[in-house]
Amino acid sequence: MNQPARAATDRCPGVFDTHPAADGALARVRLPGGRIRPDQLEVLAKAAAEHADGHLELTVRGNLQLRGITDVEAVAEAVVAAGLAPSSTHDKVRNIELSPLTGRIGGVADARPLAAALDDALRADPAAASLSGRFLFGIDDGRGDIAARRPDACAVLRAGTSPAVDGPVVADIVIGGVAVGSATGPEAIVRALIAVAAGLGEVAPGAWRVRDLDADTRLRLEELTASTLDPAIGDDPDAPPAFREPIVGWFDQDDGAVLLGAVVELGRLPARLAEFIAAVQAPVVFTPDREILLCDLSEGVAETVVRVLAPMGLIFDAASPWASVSCCVGAPGCSSAHAPVREDLLQRVREGDPPDEREHWVGCARGCGSPAQSHVSVEATPDGGYERRRR
Numbered sequence: 379m380n381q382p383a384r385a386a387t388d389r390c391p392g393v394f395d396t397h398p399a400a401d402g403a404l405a406r407v408r409l410p411g412g413r414i415r416p417d418q419l420e421v422l423a424k425a426a427a428e429h430a431d432g433h434l435e436l437t438v439r440g441n442l443q444l445r446g447i448t449d450v451e452a453v454a455e456a457v458v459a460a461g462l463a464p465s466s467t468h469d470k471v472r473n474i475e476l477s478p479l480t481g482r483i484g485g486v487a488d489a490r491p492l493a494a495a496l497d498d499a500l501r502a503d504p505a506a507a508s509l510s511g512r513f514l515f516g517i518d519d520g521r522g523d524i525a526a527r528r529p530d531a532c533a534v535l536r537a538g539t540s541p542a543v544d545g546p547v548v549a550d551i552v553i554g555g556v557a558v559g560s561a562t563g564p565e566a567i568v569r570a571l572i573a574v575a576a577g578l579g580e581v582a583p584g585a586w587r588v589r590d591l592d593a594d595t596r597l598r599l600e601e602l603t604a605s606t607l608d609p610a611i612g613d614d615p616d617a618p619p620a621f622r623e624p625i626v627g628w629f630d631q632d633d634g635a636v637l638l639g640a641v642v643e644l645g646r647l648p649a650r651l652a653e654f655i656a657a658v659q660a661p662v663v664f665t666p667d668r669e670i671l672l673c674d675l676s677e678g679v680a681e682t683v684v685r686v687l688a689p690m691g692l693i694f695d696a697a698s699p700w701a702s703v704s705c706c707v708g709a710p711g712c713s714s715a716h717a718p719v720r721e722d723l724l725q726r727v728r729e730g731d732p733p734d735e736r737e738h739w740v741g742c743a744r745g746c747g748s749p750a751q752s753h754v755s756v757e758a759t760p761d762g763g764y765e766r767r768r769r
């Protein structure tokens with residue numbers, strides 16, 4: 379029997395379809411793979427300063443949000459002009475997580491071209507426009523970081539499986555954490571990922587995500603996809619790690635360049651600081667753990683970046699509490715919130731014990747922005763308190 383469609387409308391915000399939050403319109407800018415060019419970041423920083431609350435909010439999928447927007451059209455125009463929303467019909471479906479360090483540190487292969495090919499193919503596919511804005515694609519370069527987050531459709535690159543040294547890349551296709559088969563070559567891999575999304579619409583019209591399916595329907599989706607693939611090569615991905623080391627600090631890239639990882643208070647990047655990051659003229663990656671990576675730096679530039687940007691609020695210390703806590707907007711920005719979550723988390727960080735595990739603070743049971751990995755949820759309750767729960 380088909381899975382019933384979700385009763386509620388998918389109200390995921392985008393650039394053209396903003397969310398009317400209590401503090402004004404909210405726009406989400408999808409960054410496939412979390413990647414953004416310096417000139418694009420500069421445009422977003424300017425839009426945030428001139429038409430929103432002066433910050434770029436980092437999301438749990440490596441995207442950016444602008445809140446408190448006073449001129450929705452001006453923001454959309456700026457985002458489009460920067461090439462960050464190349465298609466109004468497909469704006470909200472470009473949800474692609476990519477191993478943040480791929481092509482620079484470790485991994486089986488550089489998975490960036492695969493993520494770009496998936497984005498191109500998605501935008502070229504008219505049927506993909508009807509996908510839920512919540513459906514999540516993943517490209518894992520073999521280290522397991524993205525697969526552990528259980529995207530709906532994930533390609534996991536496999537080592538030593540190419541028929542020749544420079545042979546085509548091979549990936550397992552993993553649906554919601556279950557490897558169903560493998561595909562060889564970028565085209566076949568991209569085709570397989572999009573087929574999972576199409577298959578979801580076939581077995582459960584209106585469903586948003588694979589995890590919404592009951593066991594029978596999920597099995598049908600797995601079988602439908604597997605019938606078009608070669609047998610899977612690797613095992614199913616391991617359970618998500620309880621707490622991965624933050625990518626925060628100074629890292630040596632495989633090519634000898636330097637990668638700097640940083641976090642910011644409350645996952646909010648002030649527009650002025652974003653402008654300074656853009657001025658470094660280096661590729662930037664926003665990770666699903668709300669980290670900001672400045673890549674391909676020389677040692678001299680990296681030293682200058684730390685010296686100039688650390689006093690402005692960019693935190694390069696992996697031991698900082700801000701590397702392991704996060705929160706939703708809470709009150710007054712969200713009308714559903716039972717508490718001023720940001721203020722309370724600021725106080726907790728200033729006055730409480732250092733967190734020894736991942737914490738996510740939320741203003742109500744919806745749990746917006748919760749990390750994919752195991753964490754402690756600190757949820758505001760209607761009586762004004764907070765409840766801690768392991769998730």
Ligand code: SF4
Pocket residue numbers: 706707708709712713714715716740741742743744745746
């Ligand atoms: S978790 Fe609740 S309070 Fe926080 S942003 Fe979501 S709906 Fe609002």
